[in-house]
Amino acid sequence: MKMFRGVCLLLTGVFALHSVLQAQENKLAATPPMGWNSWNHFAEKIDDATVRAQADAMVASGMRDAGYTYINIDDTWEGQRDAQGVIHANAKFPDMRALSDYIHSKRLKLGIYSSPGPKTCGGYEGSYGHEEQDAQTYAQWGIDYLKYDLCSFNDSAMNPAGSPEAAHQLMLEAYRKMHDALAKTGRPIVFSLCQYGMDAVWRWGASAGGNSWRTTDDINDTYERMEEIGFSQAGLSAYAARGHWNDPDMLEVGNGGMKPDEYRTHMSLWALLAAPLLAGNDLTKMTPETVALLTNREVIAIDQDPLGKQGDRVRAEGQYEIWVKPLAGGAKAVGVFNRQSAWMKPSQIDVDFRMLGFKGAVRVRDIWQGKDLGKIDGVYKATVPTHGVALLRVTP
Numbered sequence: 435m436k437m438f439r440g441v442c443l444l445l446t447g448v449f450a451l452h453s454v455l456q457a458q459e460n461k462l463a464a465t466p467p468m469g470w471n472s473w474n475h476f477a478e479k480i481d482d483a484t485v486r487a488q489a490d491a492m493v494a495s496g497m498r499d500a501g502y503t504y505i506n507i508d509d510t511w512e513g514q515r516d517a518q519g520v521i522h523a524n525a526k527f528p529d530m531r532a533l534s535d536y537i538h539s540k541r542l543k544l545g546i547y548s549s550p551g552p553k554t555c556g557g558y559e560g561s562y563g564h565e566e567q568d569a570q571t572y573a574q575w576g577i578d579y580l581k582y583d584l585c586s587f588n589d590s591a592m593n594p595a596g597s598p599e600a601a602h603q604l605m606l607e608a609y610r611k612m613h614d615a616l617a618k619t620g621r622p623i624v625f626s627l628c629q630y631g632m633d634a635v636w637r638w639g640a641s642a643g644g645n646s647w648r649t650t651d652d653i654n655d656t657y658e659r660m661e662e663i664g665f666s667q668a669g670l671s672a673y674a675a676r677g678h679w680n681d682p683d684m685l686e687v688g689n690g691g692m693k694p695d696e697y698r699t700h701m702s703l704w705a706l707l708a709a710p711l712l713a714g715n716d717l718t719k720m721t722p723e724t725v726a727l728l729t730n731r732e733v734i735a736i737d738q739d740p741l742g743k744q745g746d747r748v749r750a751e752g753q754y755e756i757w758v759k760p761l762a763g764g765a766k767a768v769g770v771f772n773r774q775s776a777w778m779k780p781s782q783i784d785v786d787f788r789m790l791g792f793k794g795a796v797r798v799r800d801i802w803q804g805k806d807l808g809k810i811d812g813v814y815k816a817t818v819p820t821h822g823v824a825l826l827r828v829t830p
């Protein structure tokens with residue numbers, strides 16, 4: 435009996451510890467991470483001064499107050515390892531600790547980038563064989579977010595593995611290894627997996643310790659690529675939850691390659707997908723329209739909704755699509771998309787709220803128009819421009 439009780443106590447202890455750890459992990463990225471990343475606009479032309487200027491602009495533009503927090507340095511910061519194997523930043527980043535102090539003094543957080551392979555995608559030093567050491571270095575620098583990009587691990591470790599199963603196992607272990615190394619530092623560091631959606635990462639990304647995982651290859655600043663990526667996310671909603679998000683790649687809003695309607699589609703879709711909102715433009719050179727797109731509080735509230743449910747496609751009728759995201763308290767965000775060719779006229783698209791799971795009259799607000807449409811019973815005819823969207827908040 436005594437022994438039985440002892441075993442029970444031990445098990446309770448183990449479960450308690452497990453749930454404390456789980457709770458800690460889920461608190462990290464409890465809602466999709468928001469911030470900025472250097473890659474889409476600056477690529478390799480990123481340095482200490484530019485990062486500081488982006489942080490200043492994030493505050494001055496009101497983006498921080500709208501919820502954007504992380505300032506993430508992507509690839510090309512890496513220098514050499516010293517005789518002890520400790521990684522140093524290259525000349526573009528003379529003092530990483532001073533930079534992180536600066537970012538933190540602005541009430542923002544700092545992110546960095548590495549690879550499980552020996553080299554990053556840009557050919558810089560990766561973390562292979564130095565995982566614990568690098569995690570410790572990041573913690574000492576005051577890093578809050580790590581994007582861990584597969585790249586050379588594919589060629590150097592996975593391709594020679596002999597079978598797809600063995601390659602998959604190696605990849606999983608490589609991600610777990612860095613997750614454990616980060617956890618060991620005791621510093622909360624968001625762990626962002628980047629391996630372009632291989633092997634249906636949404637099925638195992640959370641078990642590898644990922645707070646988010648890229649579901650696709652790289653985005654670029656064209657409607658075609660954004661559309662291809664965004665609408666390909668249908669069916670993935672089951673795999674996202676608080677602490678663990680599908681990541682269809684960073685935002686291109688403000689980089690200039692898309693029309694306002696197209697950027698509204700980009701923001702709306704990413705919010706419905708509960709995607710990380712990582713701006714990828716130059717925050718020091720934003721038009722008022724770009725600031726308005728990035729900081730629309732109601733759009734951000736959809737993305738950051740505390741229920742933590744990703745939206746999904748519920749109807750497709752030719753080039754018209756309706757996506758729905760359940761929100762806390764029984765409301766739903768509804769995106770009505772018109773994917774017809776840009777030269778066509780705007781369409782009237784029927785939105786039958788009964789088909790979206792509502793009974794009786796509903797209250798409808800058009801978010802981009804900032805207009806309450808009142809109570810609607812039955813079908814609403816949304817006028818939607820080509821490549822554009824009507825984003826609605828529907829309350830029973």
Ligand code: GLA
Nearest residue numbers: 473508509555556583628652
């Ligand atoms: C890959 C990633 C990009 C970026 C580059 C950097 O292509 O998918 O997001 O990080 O590497 O080299």
